[in-house]
Amino acid sequence: MALPLKYNYRNVLIRWRTTLFTVVGVAAVVSVVILLKALAKGIESSSARTGEPGNILVVRKGSQAESGSLVTRDQFRTLQFFEEIDRNAAGQPVVSAELVMIINAPRRAAPGSANTLIRGVTPRGLELRPKVTLVEGRWFQPGQREVTVSKKLAGRFEGFEVGGIIRAGPDRLRVVGLFEAAGSAFDSEAWMDADEARAIFDRSEMYSSILLRPRDEAAMRSLTNRIAQDKRLGLRAEPETEYYSKQTATAVPFNILAGLLGTAMSVGAVFAAMNTMYANVASRTREIGTLRVLGYSRAAIVVSFLIEGVLLSGLGGMVGCALSLGIYAYVVARGVTFGTMDFQSFAETVYQFRVTPDLMALGLVFSLVIGLIGSFLPALRAARLPVISALKSL
Amino acid sequence: MSSADSQGTPSPSERRQRASGITIPGFVLKNALRNGRRAMLTVLSVAVSCALLVTLLTLQRELTVPPESEAASFRIIARNKVSLAQPLPARQRSTIEKIPGVRQVSPFTYFGGLFRDETTTSWAQFAVDPARFRELILEGKIIEGSYDAWVKNRNGCMVGADTLRRYGLKVGDKLRFTGTFYPVDLELTIETVYAGTIDDRNCFFHHALLDQLMDDWGMVGTWYMMADSADAVDGVIKGVNAAFENTSAEVRAETERAFQLGFVSMFGNVKMLFGSISAVVVFTLILVCVSTMSMAIRERFRELAVLKALGFRRRELFAFILAESFGLSMLGAFVGIGGAWLFWSTINLQKLSQGFLVYFEVTPRIMATGGIVAALLGIVAAIGPSVSVARMSVVSGLKTLD
Numbered sequence: 001m002a003l004p005l006k007y008n009y010r011n012v013l014i015r016w017r018t019t020l021f022t023v024v025g026v027a028a029v030v031s032v033v034i035l036l037k038a039l040a041k042g043i044e045s046s047s048a049r050t051g052e053p054g055n056i057l058v059v060r061k062g063s064q065a066e067s068g069s070l071v072t073r074d075q076f077r078t079l080q081f082f083e084e085i086d087r088n089a090a091g092q093p094v095v096s097a098e099l100v101m102i103i104n105a106p107r108r109a110a111p112g113s114a115n116t117l118i119r120g121v122t123p124r125g126l127e128l129r130p131k132v133t134l135v136e137g138r139w140f141q142p143g144q145r146e147v148t149v150s151k152k153l154a155g156r157f158e159g160f161e162v163g164g165i166i167r168a169g170p171d172r173l174r175v176v177g178l179f180e181a182a183g184s185a186f187d188s189e190a191w192m193d194a195d196e197a198r199a200i201f202d203r204s205e206m207y208s209s210i211l212l213r214p215r216d217e218a219a220m221r222s223l224t225n226r227i228a229q230d231k232r233l234g235l236r237a238e239p240e241t242e243y244y245s246k247q248t249a250t251a252v253p254f255n256i257l258a259g260l261l262g263t264a265m266s267v268g269a270v271f272a273a274m275n276t277m278y279a280n281v282a283s284r285t286r287e288i289g290t291l292r293v294l295g296y297s298r299a300a301i302v303v304s305f306l307i308e309g310v311l312l313s314g315l316g317g318m319v320g321c322a323l324s325l326g327i328y329a330y331v332v333a334r335g336v337t338f339g340t341m342d343f344q345s346f347a348e349t350v351y352q353f354r355v356t357p358d359l360m361a362l363g364l365v366f367s368l369v370i371g372l373i374g375s376f377l378p379a380l381r382a383a384r385l386p387v388i389s390a391l392k393s394l
Numbered sequence: 395m396s397s398a399d400s401q402g403t404p405s406p407s408e409r410r411q412r413a414s415g416i417t418i419p420g421f422v423l424k425n426a427l428r429n430g431r432r433a434m435l436t437v438l439s440v441a442v443s444c445a446l447l448v449t450l451l452t453l454q455r456e457l458t459v460p461p462e463s464e465a466a467s468f469r470i471i472a473r474n475k476v477s478l479a480q481p482l483p484a485r486q487r488s489t490i491e492k493i494p495g496v497r498q499v500s501p502f503t504y505f506g507g508l509f510r511d512e513t514t515t516s517w518a519q520f521a522v523d524p525a526r527f528r529e530l531i532l533e534g535k536i537i538e539g540s541y542d543a544w545v546k547n548r549n550g551c552m553v554g555a556d557t558l559r560r561y562g563l564k565v566g567d568k569l570r571f572t573g574t575f576y577p578v579d580l581e582l583t584i585e586t587v588y589a590g591t592i593d594d595r596n597c598f599f600h601h602a603l604l605d606q607l608m609d610d611w612g613m614v615g616t617w618y619m620m621a622d623s624a625d626a627v628d629g630v631i632k633g634v635n636a637a638f639e640n641t642s643a644e645v646r647a648e649t650e651r652a653f654q655l656g657f658v659s660m661f662g663n664v665k666m667l668f669g670s671i672s673a674v675v676v677f678t679l680i681l682v683c684v685s686t687m688s689m690a691i692r693e694r695f696r697e698l699a700v701l702k703a704l705g706f707r708r709r710e711l712f713a714f715i716l717a718e719s720f721g722l723s724m725l726g727a728f729v730g731i732g733g734a735w736l737f738w739s740t741i742n743l744q745k746l747s748q749g750f751l752v753y754f755e756v757t758p759r760i761m762a763t764g765g766i767v768a769a770l771l772g773i774v775a776a777i778g779p780s781v782s783v784a785r786m787s788v789v790s791g792l793k794t795l796d
Contacts, residue, residue, distance in 0.1 A: 018685060060577060063574050064514065064574065072577070101480070102476075115479075202480075268446070275435045276689075283693070340661065
């Protein structure tokens with residue numbers, strides 16, 4: 001026969017002071033793990049949300065990132081007339097040769113400066129990225145030294161608001177509009193005209209990458225093969241979505257940190273939970289003796305104490321989840337964004353951190369495991385108490 | 395025998411001690427260890443948290459404070475004002491050489507190639523002017539091969555000792571790099587090996603080779619220069635910045651140290667991230683200790699009431715509790731901090747992290763921080779139980795059963 005659950009939860013409530021300490025301790029561990037994972041998740045989801053399924057990105061063979069890739073004008077001239085490329089309503093091939101550059105800009109909130117990506121795009125480049133939408137002002141005019149920047153960047157860098165001036169060495173670029181890119185990697189970029197960018201940044205014969213849309217599936221396959229096999233071109237073509245899904249290296253340190261902290265802190269939490277549960281067992285020695293006399297088996301006692309431990313830490317897990325959800329809600333309401341340097345482009349990646357249901361589930365499971373391990377030995381001890389001496393104890 | 399004895403007027407507490415045959419330290423020690431399991435769990439949880447705290451602080455230091463070298467304060471790096479990724483015209487060299495206070499200047503261009511078949515850039519390659527570069531790395535020592543041989547061989551390179559060890563390379567080996575930022579590949583021969591700088595991982599090769607491969611490119615990544623003296627540094631920085639103002643390639647010069655700090659600050663707000671995590675760790679630690687101490691005292695409430703009845707003062711009871719909690723948390727700190735120090739100084743983290751973390755030095759300052767946190771912890775944890783002991787009346791204390 002099992003002990004009623006009520007026994008456990010009343011016990012947890014009656015010793016509210018010890019309960020509180022344990023719950024808050026577990027909650028702290030769980031929320032640290034959830035929040036760090038949420039940072040990693042934010043970076044990963046920004047990569048996952050970037051790219052249109054039908055697009056192909058062409059970079060230099062051997063380059064891991066657009067910013068470290070070079071495509072010459074000659075290569076572009078050869079490529080743009082490949083017949084696999086789709087044409088738009090006006091009959092132009094849907095292909096965009098783009099330049100990705102880095103500029104150093106002063107931070108808005110904090111002292112110092114950081115690198116940010118500036119992308120030279122063409123009208124076709126805008127067509128190829130329908131998710132990027134203008135939310136304020138207008139798009140840049142070629143030849144007018146104008147840029148349109150991501151709304152998220154505008155919040156992070158000085159001079160990135162509409163009407164602001166971005167300095168690129170001796171050149172001054174005027175911000176004429178803000179765009180939003182649906183949480184994709186383009187949210188970390190400022191856009192201007194490609195040819196103008198080549199002039200400003202002295203890249204007369206060079207682009208960084210080429211984005212294009214093949215006519216259909218078959219054309220996509222044949223184009224990818226054709227580029228891969230053409231040794232003279234020395235380029236590599238890959239679906240845009242696939243390219244971006246690999247750009248998650250920035251998330252790795254956060255995942256490692258979450259793992260390290262999660263392990264170390266949960267070991268500490270297990271010790272604390274064990275302490276609490278041992279004290280619970282010790283102070284209830286007579287009670288346990290009585291239960292045994294009443295006919296409850298050793299197994300029932302073990303199960304009961306395990307349940308109590310899990311209840312205790314599960315409560316902590318729930319508080320931890322609620323806490324991280326609260327922080328998430330606050331961050332979303334305030335529109336706070338996070339930025340980390342991407343080691344491939346040396347520019348800042350802007351992202352939002354995301355507390356998702358699976359992260360909360362992970363936190364909860366984490367807390368339950370802490371409770372289970374922490375109460376296992378105390379529960380065994382409770383079951384092993386000799387009945388007679390237990391009854392005699394105070 | 396105590397000195398009080400010879401004076402013939404032993405204090406009340408001394409009299410009590412002698413009567414029972416128990417000394418105060420002995421009493422505290424016995425109390426702390428009477429529940430051995432709890433004492434051990436408390437010490438272990440403090441130890442784990444202290445080790446974690448020390449590790450976090452070390453990691454934070456590693457990421458935010460680049461190692462300092464004396465020569466770095468004499469050296470100046472000039473980059474394009476637009477960003478590090480934007481090159482500078484090679485013709486700037488003659489102008490820089492004429493600026494008073496500049497002892498030596500060399501181009502310094504980050505190549506960022508992929509070694510062999512690696513898919514990420516795991517160590518840096520820089521194109522420099524070998525003849526001038528020798529004077530710029532004063533702290534470096536040539537440990538194998540000859541520097542002059544490298545100066546003479548345009549396809550030669552100088553490699554850091556750490557990298558040599560990591561890949562098991564030797565002088566005369568060929569290194570192959572695939573360019574990422576530059577559309578050319580390199581094939582270099584190791585001519586010489588350096589060691590003793592703050593970063594013995596890099597590969598240096600002839601800028602002339604890069605120029606040649608890039609069809610007389612005429613650009614450099616950055617300028618690396620050395621001032622005549624520490625006093626000349628400011629003048630050189632101002633001079634270089636002013637020399638190229640309002641030209642097509644404006645320059646930003648700063649000391650090597652400032653440059654490193656600026657680079658590190660781009661990682662994002664690492665300090666805040668680690669600061670807040672450390673705060674949570676400390677907070678949890680306090681909870682654990684307070685909870686354990688109050689458990690220990692609650693169990694002994696009746697005994698403490700007896701002590702009170704025997705005439706021990708609140709002050710003395712507080713001292714008992716404080717000594718116990720302080721002792722346990724300091725023991726935990728000793729185990730945790732000592733363990734962390736031993737662990738991080740024994741394992742080869744540079745190899746494990748593939749060159750990302752190099753020093754990971756647990757400094758005395760960090761260890762002291764951990765120790766202070768543990769000491770405060772011991773004191774804070776004693777306050778709650780002491781207050782309740784002080785408040786209790788002897789009668790109600792004697793009645794307590796729990």
